[in-house]
Amino acid sequence: MPILGYIASPQSGAKQKLLQELNALQYCEAFPADNVDILILVTDTPDKETEEKLQVQLKGIKSLESLSMTFGYNDELHKGERNDNEA
């Protein structure tokens, strides 16, 4: 069940459109920077299969120029860890 954080860059002039398109996708939450043409995207998918499907959907978004991942978390990998910070 991965949760991923990204910086999303829109195609020129397409920030608003990208925001709408990302927020329209299931498992995605996006919000814009006020003064720079970037968005923050957080995805939260229930399993590997859904995650892979979402990746394909994201690649298909025309208003999206690039995505850079800044955060990755996977329940499977973190099983058994006792850091309270993640509980």
Place this chain on the structure above:
Amino acid sequence: MTMKLDRRSFIKSAAATSAIATAASLFPGVSFANWKKLEGATGMISWQKAPCRFCGTGCGVLVGVSGDRAVAVKGDPNCSVNKGLCCVKGYHSVQALYGKDRLTKAKVRKNGEMVEVPIAEALDVIAAKMKETIDKHGKDSVAMYGSGQWTIPDGYVASKLFKGCIGTNNLEANARLCMASAVTGFMTSFGLDEPMGCYEDIEHANVFVTWGNNMAEMHPVLFSRMLAARKRKTNVEVIDFATRTTRTSQAADKTIIFKPQTDLAVANAICYEIIRNNWVNQDFVNKHVSFHKGLTNIGYGVEDHFKFKDKAEGISFEEFETFLKDYTPERVEKISGVSANDIRYLASVYGDPKKKVTSFWCMGMNQHTRGTWINNLVYNIHLLVGKISTPGNSPFSLTGQPSACGTVREVGTLTHKLPHGVVMKEGARKMAAEIWDVPLSNIDPKPTYHTVEMFRALDRGDIKFMWIQVTNPMVTMPKLKRYRDGALKEDRFVVVSDVYPTPTTDVADVILPAAMWVEQEGMFGNSERRTQHFDQIVPPPGEAMSDTWQLIEVARRLGYEKQFPWDEDEYIGKIWEEYRRFHDSPKHNMAPYKVLKARSGVQWPFVNGKETRWRFNSKHDPACTSGEDFHFYGKKDNRAWIWARPYEPAAESPDQEYNFWLNTGRVVEHWHTGSMTRRVPVLHNAVPSAYVEINPDDAADLGVVNGEMVKIISRRGEITMPASINGRGVPPRGMVFVPFFDESYLINEVTLDAFCPISKQPDYKKCAVRLEKA
């Protein structure tokens, strides 16, 4: 179910904050003021304001709370400090509340073992031990050591208990290690503490000179504001005046490297050039400045019981000019390594009447055996050209900790201070005795120990009992071994209040679990005279208790119920209103409690409902009464003081045997000793351990490659740690730099406990070491 939703929303917020932090490092000045999405997504998060606790910038944050847990942070768009922006520490700050080894229970040493006890029992033990120690050894055998991360009420009740009730001036705080030279600099130059300007100067200045200050890492949000101002306008320049290249250098327009300690000589050379070129603002100087000199060859305080008192003597402008003749750019080039041309360039920047100049500094100038002097000398420059107390013209001493100003400097939690004035002055003692409702004779007119001397007294046995709150001296004291051994001696009793186990809790006889940050109500005071209130937003874990309330509980057990009468649900407001009485004048008026609660920070002097942004400027400051454009009312002569202060060498400089300078400091990801930030996975993983930065040529000479172990040896001790070559900072040849956040590499085993004789602040930036490949 709730737990599960909390957990996912928490991780999602971590994902978002991590992305925001990365964006902030890529796009300085980027803001996400409309970050409401998370709120909508979970439907469970409410947001409450607080100041960030991870540096002295004082960014306003909004803490997102789900149930009784803080799950997210965003910048507070209503806070003028950061306007919605945060740095990587700020965005991850709530995670520091939830490390798995949080202290939640009190512990008391019984038969050599630390045993968990109910907190009430631990408080009984503390009160009994204090009483017994005072009865046996006198009131000056007990001491309190606090912090610039204390809330204002924490420091206030500590002062009232120790100075007012017990009657000892054995009260110090770790801000002595970070801000004391700034205080003595302000006091000697202006007669009043804290900056005359405010962060808004950043939007007005054309030139920024950072004096030994890696702002990009230490005050990242202000640095972003500065870069954003440069981007917006065409005529803004950043000059990095430093002893090593850092992230600040990477962003600066120009970097000028000087040899450690020679900032004194360069500052004098700048004044020499300003006078030689007739760039002096004669009108300003004639009306508002007087000239002075003090004692020279003032020592370094490395011996116990060191004493020094400066003696000011008035001099004329001509005498000042003659004094500066030793500081021609050519001569100073030889001392400092800064080319005469660069010195002239710096002088021309300050001297150009069309340019507004802001100087920023922090630990580089304060942790300096001539810290007071270098503060004076930078003021000299600004005063000579009249670039002060006006928007954009600002000599600006940045503070390191969230409330070094609010708690330590304003409340006065230092041995010689009271909330208003100093213990030596009868008027100040009378005021305190009256407000505290204690006999005047309780307040001792003689200061006792400043921090280094206080730990020496603990080692010697003059102090037998010490209570330490919100700080980690067993990592931060210079020449650490002596002070650790002292704390561990047989008949010493050490109480430590903290949120996580640290090397300081390791030497404790009693450990009290403390409430952290927004687990309690409180106030901080930041670098720009801004007081910031925060409510208790989440409950503290287990039996953890606010430091203020711990002190009140002990005070009551010692019989001071009358002085500490407050109820637990309203004590912070009551304490604030009592404390405010100390500052009831247009020079320092503080905002009422209800105003503080409502706003994202309020600047003092707060007069007739208005904040004061530029002090000493009669257009902005209602305390100016001279009828002139400026009024430096802190000094009796109503003038700002220019000081003739010479260059004198460091306490210990490299020689044949110990041939490197050792410089120590911080990194952006970690807060001070790392006891909180190292428990935040994203921050810990970014910089998991300390290292020694070595110049690539020196590393080649030593035969060391990146990551290989290097032994650093001084006359005090040694430490072995991995080398960092061409990392984020690069020292010049002959210098190494080590960050102090990592308790597994205690660099202070190696440092020297020399200090500025006026401020008593130790110099963590300069001592001599040699290196060996390990």
